[in-house]
Amino acid sequence: MTDRLEFGLLGPLRLEFNEQRIAIGGPRQRIVLAMLLLNADRVVSIDRISEAIWNGHPPATARTQVAICVAELRKTIRSFGLRDDVLLTSSPGYMLRRAEHEIDLLSFRAKVAEARTLANRLEIRQATERYDEALALWRGRALCDINSALVEIEVERLEEQKLAVQEERTALHLQLGRHRELISELTALVEDKPLREQTRAQLMLAQYRAGRRAEAMETFRQGRQYFIDEIGLEPGPVLQELHEAILNDDPSVREPQRQRRSTPPTATAANAAPSDIVPFGGRKTELSTLDELRTMRQANVGLITGSAGIGKSALAVHWAHRMADEFPGGVLYANLHECCRPPARSDAQETLHQLLRQLGVPATDIPSDLDTAATLYQNLARERKTLVLLDNVASYQQIEHVLPSGSPSKALVTSRSQLGELVASALWLRLQPIGHPEAVDLLGTLIGRRAEAAPRAVAELAELCGRLPAALRIAATKLIAKPHWTIQRLANRLSDPHTRLDHLEHGEQRLRGRLQSSYQRLSPEVARMFRLLGRLKTAEFSLHDASTLLQLDPGEAEHLIESLVDAHLLEGVPGVDTDEVRYEFQPLLRVFAAELDRGEVRTAETARSPRLVGKPELRFAM
Template sequence: MGDRLDFTVLGPLEVASGGVAVPISGQRQRTVLAMLLLSPGRVVSVDSLVEAVWDDRPPATGRTQIAICVAGLRKTFKAAGCADDVIVTRAPGYLLLPEGHRIDALEFERRIDEAQRLEQQGRAGDAARSFAAALGQWRGPALSGVTGRFVEPAAARLEELRLTAYEQSTALRLAAGEHRELIGELTGLVKQHPLREQVRAHLMLAQYRSGRRAEALESFREGRALFVDELGLEPGKVLRELHDAILCDDPVLTPVVQDLAPVAVEARVVPAQLPPSTTRFAGRQAELSTLNGLLSLSDNGSALPVGYITGMPGIGKTELALQWAHRVAARFPDGQLFVDLCGYDRDRAPLSSLDVLAGFLRALGVTDAGIPVELSERAALYRSLLGGKRVLVVLDNAASYAQVRPLLPGDGDCCVLVTGRDQLSELLGGPGSVRLRLGRLGAEESAELVRRVAAPGGGGDPADAVRIAELCAGLPLALRVATARLLSKPHWNLAHLVRLLEDRRRRLDELSVGERGGLRAAFEPSYHRLSPDAARLFRRIGVLDVPHFAAWAGAALLDCGVPEAEKLLEELLDAHLLEVQLSEVDGSVRYRVNPLLHVFANECAIIEENPGERSAACERAFGAWLDLASAARESAMGAFAPPGRVATWFSPEEVGELAGDPARWMRTERHAVLAVVRQSMRMGLVLLAWNLATCAQAVLAGSRVGAEERQLTQLLGELAS
């Protein structure tokens, strides 16, 4: 048997081998695989698979296409390292062999059976843990993303099993006195399943036992109104009797709760989990000084010091965190905890707080038997163990505040440092919070990193080191990959690497080797988390070769209104895939993209959009610049007319500013206009380039911007020839 495959159906359909995702291409393959996973070890007929894929309208070649899908799945599994066949042919169809592999749905049902058996034996604690382990298999709606009239009933069955297991688990937890912890979970579940009586009964009981009697009665009234309005029925016996018991404060609602067994903790352990930091580090002195401010807050001990380092992919968030953490580790004698939360990992799902807490508790000396099952209990024990201690907690690559919140100590003597790409606004704003948004490394700092690795003895052309630094666009990850390539290729010199990186078509290839996939692996997760419209705008920015642009240019690229474009631009800013700067001329907002991200965006556009879509987007944007430049020329001549053809792409304020001072507007846009003229010429849009250059030259001639005017004159000469 080759490598084990992990099949996931309790959530999105996924396959993994050794923790690495195995891609399943195409909806047909996913449907076929889902059908086989829903009947592991049993034959699924070809006719059933055909109906599952095409419902009642299968093509004449349906059976052949099913065979092609199965062959594709077999090939994919072998490529993932699985030596033996997972899917075998058995008349009248195919069979998936579950032996040696993991199917989360099978494991879920096995654990449910185990939990119910333990409960019957009177082992409530063990039963609760088994229920929790079973429910922990779920990552979303069963088989989400796979549709069809055969798959959907099976998904509904699994969902019903989950809800029933949750109800049974909740009954045990209520008996153990966890009513306060359950209120939030049950409130959300009641909103999702408002007609499920047992869930509502559990919520009412949890509210009552938490001293929230009025809320418990209100939960009953809300449920009764729903039952009457939607079903024409009164609530069932369970809800009615519970309501009556709450009204009269029946003592039966307050059971005797057994004390939990004491937590077993081994001899005092001082964790030292910080990974080594690289010696290839330069600059960031101001940022390190800012982080040092957390030390005084920790010494004070009044509020929990929390530092948050954010920025675009590859900007060096993790390295800065580790550099600072190692420098101050001695200030935290009770230990340093570290975890990569995998928030933006291309190949791994984000770690759950439940699993991270288990690892932290083990590091703090808690035995496996002493680790609670529930998240709230683990978090409480974690905070108790850190109480009064000086521990540094580094949470790298966080996906969300929900992932981070249970991992925050409750004591101000500790200190937390978080890195991530999202805003995590809930993490900030307190008296002990510090936020750092990292920008690119400076030119000299970047060149110093290249020189330090590539020419420790002073050899090599310094100009080549500077050029490599420029091509890496101030991204520490790009610089590390580039210098690592020089170290691994001793026969390369700086000039050779410059030649490779100057080829735009292969630049990302050269910078996506090693470092767990390099730049593409860093960029892709942020891109794939964008909304479809924001992703489209990002791609189209990649086909526009301008140094910076205003919001109306984004509207032109998408052929939408400016407000909609501004909303999408904000999404790109929040994802750190775009930067904002203020114009030196008039203070207006301009957008720009890191040069390496621009190359990545261009690649995405080439892969995901056809040439016609790309050209049309560029031509709309070019036309917007031309219309504004024409209006600026007319205004400069005293005959201003607002642009009409693409007026929806400009705000009234921009049009008014253009009319009021066309020369100032042109000074703001001059670099972008030059870039548009050049790109238009490359695309063969000669007339557009000529008209834009002549309009801009006429405006610039009276605004004392000599260099740009001379360049436009030169371009006009090239066009004329």
């Protein structure tokens, strides 16, 4: 028995603990839980939750009622003896912390990712098994028992993902010659989604290869008639070309040749790193420093640290692409997801297995024992000159087995943590915001001609974004998406520090979410220090200022502040003529700290509000 909850979204909303079903409660609680599950490990604002519950028309008491729903969900979960908090209060709303809990949507995505990797390696049978396992997690239409327009939008996206995965899986089954087994399944899918050309094409192909050519022609005819009747268009090229090929018995649509599993390559020059960031702005000095890593004898590891959004991953990926030709063994890549979830015990083994697969070792040949797998990895690293890019690392224990040891290979690590085990031995870069000219140039490149006509507004916008690359890109994206806005209009919106982070988000890009993920990793005492420092009127302050604010002795205050420095939420500023160290907030981190403090004050005031005293019936105002 473990303290692990199992959440189900891929069908009716479901919650189980140790194989025991948990009754979730009323409709509003179910909508709250659905919204948090759809955004696991990300903060969902109270406004967003209210929109989902009341379909854009929340009552005056919406915030209170949402808080009551969350409280009841916590009570329900804790009644089963669960020790850890799952639903966290996090400004400006709430977050469901996944930790070791099971969420079928995330399991689905993980199995699909594994299936795609296997397919790329031509391990077709294993890939189809993973696809089948992924699709078996669906119990019907996602969240079919949730009545919310906002949730329904997310459900439509999930259904689209499911259809795409079904088509990928079907394509592999067709490669394996399983035509007859697919026909009934594909017929049902075509009847359900008659305008989906890829699915109809797969049905035609299965029918043709099963010796049912006339049925394949009829499937095309019915589809063509439906397209004309419903949308007034002929079918697209996928169906037209397949129809022509079947008419002519083209060899390209006959029974496919079975793919034989090849032996693993003895070497690989594949680049597994993400796509390069284009355009890439500034960092000339940092790139020159990293160039030294490839020839350094005393260091095999480069370490890039800095605050959220400062461009650690972008710098590492850009340098990896720039240096790819210097590493004939290839560029390996693993994302440890520090920004998205807490580190797990299994991360070290998962990372090791992932890199071994990138080195060409078949999954079936990878030792299950961690030490044996690590020995195999180090032997391969000594044979080849590879660059290992380890992104978003939370702890040294996650990566200690995959750091090249005594070999021509090099590793480049990015982290929001200081990673004390590496600081002394690695080539260490602690990133700062880019310079003002570089920030202005980056904005100008991203925005285009509009920037040329408003140089002062661009300069102002660069500073309001704290010269933080992530913030600059979000601001530029927002301006590109809103061509009717002037640059000054966005700068004016960012000028109010109370709402600045509200305007530094666009689509899935949310700077607040990045900062929040760093804050949530702090201990309660350090987090409290961070919030309270947001009350200071200046970005730079002394140890005396902080100890007075918190009414702590200087030694204790220094310990907490230095913990913030290690977490890259503060910067130390050496004294010029004295030994006194001063500290400084990056502008957007100061805005974030002040926002958190205001949220904490509001929460305390709400808890003390006399309107809620003696009115237990509010707990049931669902």
